Amino acid sequence: MIKTRFAPSPTGVLHVGGARTALFCWLYTKKMHGKFVLRIEDTDLERSTPESVQAILDGMAWLGLDYDEGPFYQTQRFERYHDIIDQLIAQGDAYYCECSKQRLDTLRERQMAAKQKPRYDGCCRDLGLRPDSAKPMVVRFRNPQAGVVSFNDHVKGPIAVNNAELDDLIIKRSDGSPTYNLSVVVDDMDMDITHVLRGDDHVNNTPRQINILRALKVPIPEYAHVPMILGDDGKRLSKRHGAVGVMEYFDAGYLPQALLNYLVRLGWSHGDQELFTLPEMIDNFSLDALNRSPSSFNTEKLNWVNQQYLMSLPLTDVVTLVRQRLDRLEIDYDQNRDLATVVDLYRQRVATVNELVDSIGYCFQEFENYDEKAASKVLQASALEPLRRAQALLAALESWDAVSIHGVIETITEELEVGMGKVGQPLRVAVTGGSFSPPIDQTIELLGKQRSIARIQRAIDHISTNSAS
Numbered sequence: 001m002i003k004t005r006f007a008p009s010p011t012g013v014l015h016v017g018g019a020r021t022a023l024f025c026w027l028y029t030k031k032m033h034g035k036f037v038l039r040i041e042d043t044d045l046e047r048s049t050p051e052s053v054q055a056i057l058d059g060m061a062w063l064g065l066d067y068d069e070g071p072f073y074q075t076q077r078f079e080r081y082h083d084i085i086d087q088l089i090a091q092g093d094a095y096y097c098e099c100s101k102q103r104l105d106t107l108r109e110r111q112m113a114a115k116q117k118p119r120y121d122g123c124c125r126d127l128g129l130r131p132d133s134a135k136p137m138v139v140r141f142r143n144p145q146a147g148v149v150s151f152n153d154h155v156k157g158p159i160a161v162n163n164a165e166l167d168d169l170i171i172k173r174s175d176g177s178p179t180y181n182l183s184v185v186v187d188d189m190d191m192d193i194t195h196v197l198r199g200d201d202h203v204n205n206t207p208r209q210i211n212i213l214r215a216l217k218v219p220i221p222e223y224a225h226v227p228m229i230l231g232d233d234g235k236r237l238s239k240r241h242g243a244v245g246v247m248e249y250f251d252a253g254y255l256p257q258a259l260l261n262y263l264v265r266l267g268w269s270h271g272d273q274e275l276f277t278l279p280e281m282i283d284n285f286s287l288d289a290l291n292r293s294p295s296s297f298n299t300e301k302l303n304w305v306n307q308q309y310l311m312s313l314p315l316t317d318v319v320t321l322v323r324q325r326l327d328r329l330e331i332d333y334d335q336n337r338d339l340a341t342v343v344d345l346y347r348q349r350v351a352t353v354n355e356l357v358d359s360i361g362y363c364f365q366e367f368e369n370y371d372e373k374a375a376s377k378v379l380q381a382s383a384l385e386p387l388r389r390a391q392a393l394l395a396a397l398e399s400w401d402a403v404s405i406h407g408v409i410e411t412i413t414e415e416l417e418v419g420m421g422k423v424g425q426p427l428r429v430a431v432t433g434g435s436f437s438p439p440i441d442q443t444i445e446l447l448g449k450q451r452s453i454a455r456i457q458r459a460i461d462h463i464s465t466n467s468a469s
């Protein structure tokens, strides 16, 4: 059975790059009917925080990336790492090193000056040192000096590194803590990980990890190192480019399904298909179809995907999201009100749930100000007459529906011998505060008689005050 793991370090929020890696692990697991492990790599005590752990768990939960095992915390496994370090020492695959920082700094400077790759020179490798509480010591892995480490990366293809290029890496620091490469190897081994999918910033660690796994005489997992995500300027995606945290996308009104769909395409393709249901993603996913080159994050494309989901999700799901958002914003709306009609009218015109809520806000509460541009263009003296007539005719309407309202607007255009826009636009700005809404007859129907008439009055007053001043 295959087993993958997502192993974030809790030193910040779950960012989109991490979420994409987690998604690839999750998809591969589902496709292969395997298991997916969540492992929190919190050994960096200074930079790891409980808030980050929570942010990772929240992000995974919001995206629906459920795991079969974990979360495991590396800080709870120190004893196990120490046992393995002792085992490696006992079998001669690791040794104590007492080289001082000063010696290592000098060595490094000398190598740099000679244009050599800085690396440990193996000074303590054969000294057979024993731990000495009086001296700070580290433990190093005895990397083989000859031969080649090779593996077939699912994304990058065959990779081979000469052992001569690898030095004896530290696996236990002088403060006693295990290093990243050691704890990852022990965990991947203990958790029976068969496939390691991770960012390609770790590809240089892989030959070292393989050597340690070999020393421990356990199977070597398969590897897939996925290229990083870039910003629109071709640089590595970071805070500078805008939102990078998954939950920022929740706050901004994106749908988890849409973000997943966007992320899967950012680094994986299946023909020209852009939109995938989760079962489709699972069915078609394959490690070998992961892109080799980095992809750039494109908010416009994400908006497009989100819009497709907003339009195609069951209406009741979108209504639920709108209600949640209205509640979060503490917008006081009639709980019994049928939101479905207004949500349905607007969902094709917006990219996010937030935009949806912003656009329909005028249905539930008074807008504070008119959109400046719209008001200065449309709420002019020439709009007074159409607005007055509309107010009177609407007040007299017996049946409040879009068709009758449309009739009113038509009557006015005929009476005043003007085009639709001369009546429709002032009405739109009057009742919504801006110039963006679905057909005006439907908008007015939605808003209801009392509100519409009061708002037309407000616009008439606005124009009168402005032209008097």
Ligand code: GLU
Pocket (backbone or CB within 6 Å): 007, 008, 009, 041, 184, 197, 198, 199, 202
């Ligand atoms: N903890 C590492 C990181 O967040 C990932 C290590 C791994 O996947 O092997 O970059």
